[in-house]
Amino acid sequence: ETGVTQSPTHLIKTRGQQVTLRCSSQSGHNTVSWYQQALGQGPQFIFQYYREEENGRGNFPPRFSGLQFPNYSSELNVNALELDDSALYLCASSLRQAGGNTIYFGEGSWLTVV
Amino acid sequence: GQQVMQIPQYQHVQEGEDFTTYCNSSTTLSNIQWYKQRPGGHPVFLIQLVKSGEVKKQKRLTFQFGEAKKNSSLHITATQTTDVGTYFCAGFFGNEKLTFGTGTRLTIIP
Numbered sequence: 001e002t003g004v005t006q007s008p009t010h011l012i013k014t015r016g017q018q019v020t021l022r023c024s025s026q027s028g029h030n031t032v033s034w035y036q037q038a039l040g041q042g043p044q045f046i047f048q049y050y051r052e053e054e055n056g057r058g059n060f061p062p063r064f065s066g067l068q069f070p071n072y073s074s075e076l077n078v079n080a081l082e083l084d085d086s087a088l089y090l091c092a093s094s095l096r097q098a099g100g101n102t103i104y105f106g107e108g109s110w111l112t113v114v
Numbered sequence: 115g116q117q118v119m120q121i122p123q124y125q126h127v128q129e130g131e132d133f134t135t136y137c138n139s140s141t142t143l144s145n146i147q148w149y150k151q152r153p154g155g156h157p158v159f160l161i162q163l164v165k166s167g168e169v170k171k172q173k174r175l176t177f178q179f180g181e182a183k184k185n186s187s188l189h190i191t192a193t194q195t196t197d198v199g200t201y202f203c204a205g206f207f208g209n210e211k212l213t214f215g216t217g218t219r220l221t222i223i224p
Binding site: 045058 | 155156157158202204213214216
């Protein structure tokens, strides 16, 4: 158990629809990152939030957006879903500290776009 | 761009044999982390290496960070069936973005 919970665990959406994925961070962690992991590949960084502000973004289009709330929980929103958005979406929480962060991943949300 | 490559992509070993995966970065890393992901599961943090030339051990697992902080390796001695999974290295390039390697998928032949 990492203390990071994600919901929903599985969902199926139709191309063009919108989806919201949720993440509850480990207690005390002020940083949350979202990753997309396509089948057979490594996780790809989408963006990171630190104290409710976006703190870095990977090579994902603007239809991928996020929020971090005062309690450090987070949402990932994807608009205008495409078939290639089908993937495992991972939330990772961490506590920013000198020398690097230990990152705790949730179990992920499996998104299938049909 | 900043990339992290891993070799081999796949490794099949007999139970009891050793296993090594190698990680190489295009540029210097501020630190490197290793993760294990079981089939159908999520990445699980194994270890973080920060110092140039650092070597850390966890039971049968030995992790190394290169002197130039551009490469790393994970070595498993006497593999067991519980070692099955995909091993990822992931590096920080001085920013907050953790860049994952391509992963090495380990299968064990009993």
